Amino acid sequence: xANLSPTRRISLWISSLLPSCEDVARLVSDSHERPLGWQHxxxxxxxxxxxIWCRRYARxxxxxxxxxxxxxPDTSPDSPHLPEAARERLKxxxxxxxx
Amino acid sequence: MIGEGQTAGSVPTIDAERWLEExxxxxxxxxxxxxxxxxxxxxLVQETFLAALKSKDGFLGKSxxxxxxxxxxxxxxxxxxxxxxxxxxLLDEQSRPGESEEQFDEWRHWKIRDGFGPMEWGxxxxxxxxxxxxxxxxxxxxxxxxxxxxxAFMLREMEDQSAEEIxxxxxxxxxxxxxxxxxxxxxxxxxxxxxxxxxxxEG
Numbered sequence: 001x002a003n004l005s006p007t008r009r010i011s012l013w014i015s016s017l018l019p020s021c022e023d024v025a026r027l028v029s030d031s032h033e034r035p036l037g038w039q040h041x042x043x044x045x046x047x048x049x050x051x052i053w054c055r056r057y058a059r060x061x062x063x064x065x066x067x068x069x070x071x072x073p074d075t076s077p078d079s080p081h082l083p084e085a086a087r088e089r090l091k092x093x094x095x096x097x098x099x
Numbered sequence: 100m101i102g103e104g105q106t107a108g109s110v111p112t113i114d115a116e117r118w119l120e121e122x123x124x125x126x127x128x129x130x131x132x133x134x135x136x137x138x139x140x141x142x143l144v145q146e147t148f149l150a151a152l153k154s155k156d157g158f159l160g161k162s163x164x165x166x167x168x169x170x171x172x173x174x175x176x177x178x179x180x181x182x183x184x185x186x187x188x189l190l191d192e193q194s195r196p197g198e199s200e201e202q203f204d205e206w207r208h209w210k211i212r213d214g215f216g217p218m219e220w221g222x223x224x225x226x227x228x229x230x231x232x233x234x235x236x237x238x239x240x241x242x243x244x245x246x247x248x249x250x251a252f253m254l255r256e257m258e259d260q261s262a263e264e265i266x267x268x269x270x271x272x273x274x275x276x277x278x279x280x281x282x283x284x285x286x287x288x289x290x291x292x293x294x295x296x297x298x299x300x301e302g
Contacts, residue, residue, distance in 0.1 A: 020207030029281040033255075033262055053209045056217040060288055066224040067237070068256040073128040074234040082127040086141040087119065090148065094115040097149050 019043050021054050028058045032065065115152055122165050126172055132238060133176050133253055135246065143179060147172040173258055180250055181268045202285060218292060233295055240290035244283055251276055252283035 019027075024047045027040050036044070048055050073079070082090075126147060130140035150171050202215040209216040227233050241249055251269055254260045255276075260268075266276055 020203070021209045022203045022207035025285060026281050029284050030277055033277055033280065053211065053216040056219060057288070060217055060220060061284055063220070063222075063224055063227070064284070064288065064291075065256055067227050068253075069259065070224070070228060071234075071237070071257060073125055073132065074231070074238055075125070075128075076231055076235065079235075079238075080124075080128055080131055080137075082123045082141070082144065083137070086127075086144075087123060090119055090123070090141075090145050091116060093145050094119070094148050094152065097152055098115070 019047055021047075021051060024048075024051070024054045025057055028054070028061060032061065115148060118148060118151070118164070118168065122168050125165060126168060129169060129172060130176060132241065133250070134179065135242065139179065143172060143175045146175050150175070177254070177258070177260070177268060180254070184268065184270050202289060215289070217288065218296060220292075220296060236291060236295040240287050240294065243290060244286060248279045248283045251279045252287070255280060 024044055027036060027044050030036065030040075031044075048058070123144065126144045127140055130143045131137060134140050134143065147168060151168055154171075202210060204210045241253065244252065247269065251265055251271075254265045254268065255262070262273055262276055265271075266273055269276070271279075
């Protein structure tokens with residue numbers, strides 16, 4: 001950073017205000033992991049103002065987060081069952097442990 | 100019905116066998132989804148029952164039984180993942196470039212014309228959770244993620260482990276983890292949109 005010319009710095013700063021959707025998607029994901037710095041928060045805000053796709057992306061990630069936290073295994077009949085052989089082995093193991 | 104096991108001085112044998120009847124499948128599915136290996140999942144369920152028998156003091160009553168057993172199973176799964184990572188058995192699949200990046204064009208914006216831009220879902224979490232078909236799609240999409248990415252993602256989002264803990268378990272740096280989680284989210288969101296919303300709209 002120290003060796004950059006002032007013009008280069010300014011152009012870097014401007015491009016940081018005009019981020020791509022891919023950058024914003026990454027920042028949105030990161031915001032689930034750590035607090036973003038103020039520059040990044042501004043970047044995301046500015047981008048959201050003009051990009052409905054990234055707004056939806058952020059909303060859907062929050063939704064998925066909530067769904068996953070509350071998720072319990074699928075219990076429909078065609079979901080996998082503990083195989084009979086394993087069930088039998090387990091029964092023996094449990095009995096063995098109690099003797 | 101085997102309810103007698105609950106009376107005073109209950110015989111432990113009856114408890115454990117009833118657990119197996121009532122929670123065996125659930126625990127097995129839980130472990131299978133996270134390990135993708137039926138033999139490993141069976142072993143983890145067995146270890147869980149054995150550990151539960153030893154520590155029946157932690158037992159919270161019949162209503163909390165499954166939660167209690169799953170809590171024990173979670174620890175067993177994390178131990179297993181840690182072991183596998185330490186032995187380097189869980190190879191970091193080379194994430195093929197284009198897997199998640201294919202959703203963006205050369206300007207790194209969503210490929211809207213090719214249908215990669217996030218659509219309006221118009222649902223909330225409760226509505227999603229109540230739909231059986233959604234659960235099946237969610238589980239299928241999770242199992243389509245690369246193994247290590249899926250492990251990181253599930254530990255983070257489903258087991259609510261701290262980043263620090265996950266990095267220790269998977270033996271990766273925080274930056275690695277953030278990249279993995281980012282890819283997982285991109286791919287999972289996309290997979291759900293195609294497979295669930297897609298079919299719903301056509302149907």
